[in-house]
Amino acid sequence: MRATGFLAPTPDRGLSRQKSIWSVLHLDPVLLMLLLLLVGGGLFVLYSGADRDFGMIKAQGIRMGVALVVMLVFAQLDPSIYRRWAPWLYLVGLVALVAVLLVGVGAKGAQRWLALPGLPRFQPSELMKLVVPIMAAWFLSRHFIPPRLTHVAVALAIVLIPMALIIKQPDLGTALLVGTAGLFVVFFAGISWKLITAFLAMVSVAAPMMWFFVMRDYQKQRVLTLLDPQSDPLGAGWNIIQSKTAIGSGGWSGKGWLQGTQSHLEFLPESHTDFIVAVLAEEFGFVGMLALLGLYLLILFRCMYIAVNAQDSFGRLVAGALTMTFFIYIFVNIGMVSGLLPVVGVPLPLISYGGTSSVTLMAAFGVLMSIHTHRRMITA
CATH class of the missing domain: 1.20.58 (Methane Monooxygenase Hydroxylase; Chain G, domain 1)
Structure with a gap:
């Protein structure tokens, strides 16, 4: 009797399915897309914050390229390697x-x-x-x-x-x-x-x-300046006063890209590093800040999704802590620029000019991707 289609053996599609390029590279496409969008927008804002210095943009682009390579390398390592070498x-x-x-x-x-x-x-x-x-x-x-x-x-x-x-x-x-x-x-x-x-x-x-x-004297001065920046408006309180002026002057939609007065007329110090969010708020206004915070929020949600779905307690603890560290970067920088926290020199993640913090953050995202993509199939 000829075998019917019901009884005829069929190949296991799950075993024959080819791995996607994302699985091969151990990258999470959603998180990667959000990070690239943030880095690209950061270079766009930095061009204005750096007063159209293309050399600075080129240097930052190279640093971001190195940071992405570091993220790729960290993503390749199995979480057991991090556990063993900790x-x-x-x-x-x-x-x-x-x-x-x-x-x-x-x-x-x-x-x-x-x-x-x-x-x-x-x-x-x-x-x-x-x-x-x-x-x-x-x-x-x-x-x-x-x-x-x-x-x-x-x-x-x-x-x-x-x-x-x-x-x-x-x-x-x-x-x-x-x-x-x-x-x-x-x-x-x-x-x-x-x-x-x-x-x-x-x-x-x-x-x-x-x-x-x-605490050192200059650290105490930062706290006192936070409480009363007007006590020394031309000295220690200058940074916070000018930053709050730039943020407030942006209004709803901002003055337009490259049209900020506080940064381009050199009233705002460190406009390409710690205070770059004030440049963004002045030129793109409340709408621009909502877009930035929305992008940060999507990245945090994706990272927390990775943490919740980690397969062991080590992965969950590491992923959760690295995610919240990224949040603290955002919270402290925006808090100090808006006069809610003392100025402690924390850059705006993946937007402020600088390479060391960007490489560290991208390495952390590489660890998160490693935890997410090296999950082992659990069989009954």
């Missing part, structure tokens, strides 16, 4: 931070860089923005979730030691970003609200001590 990377980072304090290269009153023979000058603190959350996730994922009090204490030590070394450089802005990234790992691990309340109480008690024994 303790060693953390140890190397601590040694590098100590070396910065001993033999680091100084500039503008801060000692933050290392200059090793045969290597370009770099900031070890930027490396710790990635290493600290990965190390904290490595430790906590090895134990039961939610963690016990002793495990929380060890995780906090993992976070606070490099944070203290970075504060000594001094670099309070980077220290806060590193500490926040690690603390988000501890928070996502599921600690109780009692511990969170106790930690916030400890921070509140320690804040006055930090003011008298940790």
Whole structure:
């Protein structure tokens, strides 16, 4: 009897299906498209913020190209590699931070860089923005979730030691970003609200001590300027006053690209770096700011989707912490430019001029893509 079509064997389409180019490259097309859109828009705004300096745009384009390559490389590595190498990377980072304090290269009153023979000058603190959350996730994922009090204490030590070394450089802005990234790992691990309340109480008690024994004079001046910028309008308060003037003058739709007066007449300082969002608000107005915040929000949603769908606790903790670190970049920069937070030198992510922070952020997105694309099929 001839076999019917119902009984005839058919090839397994799932096994014969070819992998897409995105699967081969271990890239998430949605996140990649959003990042490219943000980088392209950032170069567009930077051209105005840099007062039409094409050389600066070219240099930033090269840096962004390098950052994208770094993202691609980090995306190729299996998350198990990050887990396995976390303790060693953390140890190397601590040694590098100590070396910065001993033999680091100084500039503008801060000692933050290392200059090793045969290597370009770099900031070890930027490396710790990635290493600290990965190390904290490595430790906590090895134990039961939610963690016990002793495990929380060890995780906090993992976070606070490099944070203290970075504060000594001094670099309070980077220290806060590193500490926040690690603390988000501890928070996502599921600690109780009692511990969170106790930690916030400890921070509140320690804040006055930090003011008298940790913070430098210029850092204190930033806080005082935030509270009353008009006390020194031609000195310490100049940046915030001019930034708020630029933002307010943009109105609903802005003055138009390249038509901003605060930046092009040199009233607004650092218009191509920390205060570039003021340039965007002046030239594109409220509509432009909504577009920027909407794009950032889509990136954050996609990253949180990746974090929620990670297959193990290590991946979820790392992805969640890196996502929230990106949010803190956005929140702190826009907050300080609009006069809601002290000026701490945090750039607007992937828009402000500069290469170090862009490479670090793209490396973080590469880790997120690695977590998302290296998921293993679970069989019954």
